[in-house]
Amino acid sequence: MKKILLLTLTIALAVGLCSAAEKSILDIPLKDIDGKDTSLKAYQGKVLLVVNVASKCGLTKQYKELEALHEKYKDQGFTVLGFPCNDFGGQEPGSNEEIKMFCTTKYSVTFPMFDKLHVKGEEQHPLYAALTGKDGAFPGDVKWNFGKFLIGRDGKPLQRFEPRTTPDDPSVIEAVEKALAAK
Numbered sequence: 001m002k003k004i005l006l007l008t009l010t011i012a013l014a015v016g017l018c019s020a021a022e023k024s025i026l027d028i029p030l031k032d033i034d035g036k037d038t039s040l041k042a043y044q045g046k047v048l049l050v051v052n053v054a055s056k057c058g059l060t061k062q063y064k065e066l067e068a069l070h071e072k073y074k075d076q077g078f079t080v081l082g083f084p085c086n087d088f089g090g091q092e093p094g095s096n097e098e099i100k101m102f103c104t105t106k107y108s109v110t111f112p113m114f115d116k117l118h119v120k121g122e123e124q125h126p127l128y129a130a131l132t133g134k135d136g137a138f139p140g141d142v143k144w145n146f147g148k149f150l151i152g153r154d155g156k157p158l159q160r161f162e163p164r165t166t167p168d169d170p171s172v173i174e175a176v177e178k179a180l181a182a183k
Helices: 002-022 063-077 098-109 126-132 171-181
Strands: 029-031 037-039 047-053 076-085 146-152 157-161
Touching: 002 029, 047 063, 047 126, 047 171, 063 076, 063 098, 063 171, 076 098, 076 171, 126 157, 146 171
Parallel strands: 047 076
Antiparallel strands: 029 037, 047 146, 146 157
């Protein structure tokens, strides 16, 4: 009887560990810019470029390039995802409503935007912990606004691009095209 109980507990533990291992960044709870619950699972099967964005940064003009990249590849299963962040010099002080208005009127942004979050520090959002935490795909803090992470169709992080690497940089274009080709 003890052997059966021990065997049952061992199997249950193994199943639990396998289920935890199958969790991906796609399962991390998020809120969109309008405050609705969502996750990256809504984009499963697409190639994603996750970007922490800010409206009052010297790199804010990257919104234009991000939108162009999104438009160029969206019909092939690609999307840019913007995550407003106020962690760097207070350069995203607005509310979600103000951020949304700024992005749509100033840069004609059509790609999905999300709730403002923290990409570093004690309040780091679980998505960014999965990307940059010590056990993350690319350990090391995001250095500034407009850090970029390319996520494959399977939800696995593929590549990290630093803030000054623009969305139209050949290395970004090449990585996006390669990820799109890997079906």
